[in-house]
Amino acid sequence: MTDFSNVNALAFDYFGTIGNKLALASMVDEHFPGKGNGFTKLWFATIQRYCFQTGMMERYMPWEDLTRAAFRLAAFESEMDVPDEFRDELIAADETLPVYGDAHRGLSRLASKYQLYVLSMGSASMIRKSQANSAIDGFFAGILTTQEAAVYKPGRRAYEVGLEGIGLPREQICFVSGNSFDVLGSKNFGFPTIWVRRYGQPLDELGLKPDLIVGDLEEMANVLGA
Template sequence: MPITTCVFDAYGTLFDVNAAAAEAAKDPAYPGLAAVWPALASDWRRKQLEYTWLRAVADRHCDFWQVTQDGLDWALEAQGLEDPALRARLLALYRHLPTYPEVPAMLASLKARGLATAILSNGSPDMLGAAVASAGIAKQLDAVLSVESVGIFKPHARVYDLVGTHFGCAADQVLFVSANGWDAAGAAGYGFRTIWVNRAGAPLDRLYAQPHHTLPDLAPVPELV
């Protein structure tokens, strides 16, 4: 069936999750961050994702803002930067992450082609609302769907169910796009057509399904559809 609905992961896919640490590192108030911000950003993201998986397996759900804070606390301690002011600054920046440069034009192109567009994210509704508003992309999205409505993180099938429930479409009418290889694989196993946005050139995850396409960024998505 033809694709009718294009759905995007948010953090790391539309929004640059490294931008908070990069921006804070420019501030002379935090001199210890300048040399280590790439490692801190990497640890923060890794722990944030690990905590979602562990909470899902243990059936101990909390919202994504909590795991975002928990991941940051681990990353700050790992770098010897247990500074309350820096922590507050990083969290404030995370709520207003910029999109990658190609995102606005890519979404506009999809809308011009008559496709429905949406976010499907682990993010909590208030986090996603703040990010979408700050980035100015609300008018280019038909829906912002959060796992909080089902109480478990991706890649659980109940999360991917949200798309069909909201749009009334079949799984094979959905193109799902994620910068997380495991998320693209999980969505492919669910039945979506999928794109993995592999900005870092990482190896393919060895999982039960594989993404249908791999791209270096989001710019080619409209032509691929």
């Protein structure tokens, strides 16, 4: 296993790593029975694709606009006529998104050994509300967002936001994500990396590998001795 003894800070992606975005599927099912899981997966995949596209075009689109555009396309492709009120309710649900069951205990243990940060593409205010709603806000030293640099992951500039905001040498910051593209982007940038592989999904085959793979944050705390 990779030696993490030089690591002093952990930078977490938030949605899909700590915040359980698939919890939104149940909200969709209430209005569109049987559509929740498929729609939310398509919506998130479209968000990711739009992040990649706007990054390659060097044409930044604010997060709120991007997520709404992705929502509209996903709804169209899913043949769902979504009322504006429900769309707004679903998008706003990010602020009260529940965390994974392992998050509170795992973060509590990790915070006893490391400085914890969030490095997200979402807005800082949205993440603060989600953290406070789940009583995990006290574990974090700060929230960093790529919106500050008008970029999206997995571009290198997105991870520079974390490096600059935390203020430690690169090798002392370990990046943690539940998303394969994000783990590999941070690995390419030069961070030590941990992939929280929650759903048994395959790693993108791009010639890079995370330094550690765990199933959840409590397992991560166990491995790191926190």
